[in-house]
Amino acid sequence: MLNYIEWIVVGLLGVVILIWGPAKISDIAKTLGAMRKEFNEAVQTARELATNDQFQPLSPAPATAKNSDERLLETARELGISTEGKTRPELNAEIEAKTKN
Numbered sequence: 001m002l003n004y005i006e007w008i009v010v011g012l013l014g015v016v017i018l019i020w021g022p023a024k025i026s027d028i029a030k031t032l033g034a035m036r037k038e039f040n041e042a043v044q045t046a047r048e049l050a051t052n053d054q055f056q057p058l059s060p061a062p063a064t065a066k067n068s069d070e071r072l073l074e075t076a077r078e079l080g081i082s083t084e085g086k087t088r089p090e091l092n093a094e095i096e097a098k099t100k101n
Contacts, residue, residue, distance in 0.1 A: 017025060069088070076083050076091050079098045083091060 020028075072088065072091055072095075073083050076095055079095060081091065081094050081098060086094075
């Protein structure tokens with residue numbers, strides 16, 4: 001015996017068939033099948049590339065990479081600007097003023 005929810009699903013399917021007709025349902029099913037086939041082919045290709053030497057994942061950034069604060073402080077020191085007790089905007093303003101001259 002079908003449960004209450006299952007009867008709702010059956011009823012909705014019946015309404016869909018009445019509204020769109022069997023031909024339209026067939027077209028939708030064909031389109032969904034083609035989409036699934038294309039997706040599965042793409043997944044298979046990705047798996048093959050991942051197992052071959054052709055695919056090289058991006059390596060993490062080197063440990064020597066500096067963040068923006070470190071670069072700002074380094075630039076200020078190179079220009080002879082004192083960095084102690086100054087905020088980032090203050091350092092930016094002093095660097096801009098120093099490089100304009």
